[in-house]
Amino acid sequence: xxxxxxxxxxxxxxxxxxxxxxxxxxxxxxxxxxxxxxxxxxxxxxxxxxxxxxxxxxxxxxxxxxxxxxxxxxxxxxxxxxxxxxxxxxxxxxxxxxxxxxxxxxxxxxxxxxxxxxxxxxxxxxxxxxxxx
Numbered sequence: 001x002x003x004x005x006x007x008x009x010x011x012x013x014x015x016x017x018x019x020x021x022x023x024x025x026x027x028x029x030x031x032x033x034x035x036x037x038x039x040x041x042x043x044x045x046x047x048x049x050x051x052x053x054x055x056x057x058x059x060x061x062x063x064x065x066x067x068x069x070x071x072x073x074x075x076x077x078x079x080x081x082x083x084x085x086x087x088x089x090x091x092x093x094x095x096x097x098x099x100x101x102x103x104x105x106x107x108x109x110x111x112x113x114x115x116x117x118x119x120x121x122x123x124x125x126x127x128x129x130x131x132x133x
Contacts, residue, residue, distance in 0.1 A: 014109035019107045025062025026052040028067035036064035042105040070094030084117040
């Protein structure tokens with residue numbers, strides 16, 4: 001695990017819409033790569049080898065995928081901002097990821113138009129799998 005950085009810029013509060021954030025998914029090498037967690041946008045460009053197009057964690061780039069981070073999931077269907085149905089353990093994991101990113105990547109803004117928590121939640125069937133809405 002990489003150590004916390006001591007050279008981070010002061011956090012910014014620039015507004016991003018969900019649509020604007022999609023432009024920073026690593027598909028355009030001339031643009032930075034952003035990952036949002038709980039509405040906070042982090043610049044992960046320096047780790048393009050991880051978050052860039054075709055890389056292992058590109059799923060998280062250009063969106064708020066808080067639910068997937070909390071679940072430690074790399075499934076596209078989990079890569080949504082709504083984390084309201086996470087278990088206590090998964091919520092702790094999500095908060096740990098938020099702290100990790102806060103200590104290692106510059107905060108460049110906030111997503112201003114995320115759907116309210118609970119509006120994207122996936123229903124869970126008794127067998128434990130997600131059911132289609």
